[in-house]
Amino acid sequence: MHRPLALLPALMLAFPAAAQAQSTLKIASVAPDGTPWAEGITEFKTMVEGKTGGKLVVRPFLNGALGDENETVQACQRGQIQGVGASAGALASIVPELNVLELPYLFRTWDEADHVLDKVILADLDAAFQKRGLVLGFWSENGYRSFGGSFGFVRSPADLKGRKMRSQESPVHIEMYRAFGASPVPIPVTEVLTSLQTGVVDGYDNTPLYAMAANWTEVTKYYSVSDHIYQPAAIVYNKAFFDALPADQKAVVLSARDDLMLKMRRQIRALHQVLLQTLGEMGIQVHTLSAAERAAFEPAAKAAQQAYLAKASAGEKALYDKIVKALAAYRSGKK
16 A cells, blocks of 8 residues: 555656756856857856756846846855856955955056966965855956046046046945045946936946946946956856765866856957947047056056055955066066
């Protein structure tokens, strides 16, 4: 009479084993559809599900569907979602060492940034992420940030004096605007467009890619190509979730460092000049700062760096020193 019940464990093992083994990786991003970030996350989904035979399912949530960057980074750390794609500025709310990477005019070129991220500090940041309950998947980038607004070109810090500028919710960005003479207004990325439309802020800084994708260009009259902050971004995972994955699935997830990282960087960088031209075609006036104009920002940029370092932890200062030393050696070798 009880034989069917006795057979149940065996049937569960024989029939739905694949379903039982399936895991889900929810990954959030504020990236809008159609951007290289959205396409990269979609490609990541295809790669992971293909290589794991569908045992690890990736569910992307784009365009801020699960909240702004800081909210989703915190949700990932808490394990409410398993992954997040976010800028270094947002990830620094959990991993403060990342603030160092966004100091103004720290990196002069893409190559310098790649060298430092990939060859100098990767192990340091791997450890810093894991210490905070996260796992660094792979780097991508937002790119070089420049100034946009409705009040004119930003050719020197004097042009920012007294201006209300949207700042990313990051101590580095806030210190930078203060050093440049502006009034920083920290606003989540999902609320920036409304703030620009209603005059809560006069302008912002971001990449042409993100400004266009988020429709901030609708209220932008001037765009000054200052390239004052190189902003990395990354895909990261909740450590408890990652640690629970089988070894073969961990290897697939981490293989994106080789399979997708360089591809996403190339795609984003290839669009940079194209988008600057597109801004002009949209009626936005675009000015690229000359070497002399960029040099005018250097004293204020240095002041912003020192203001940040005065409050930074010993770990952040050590990472800064390591980066500066590596950059000096790299630049010397390029001569």
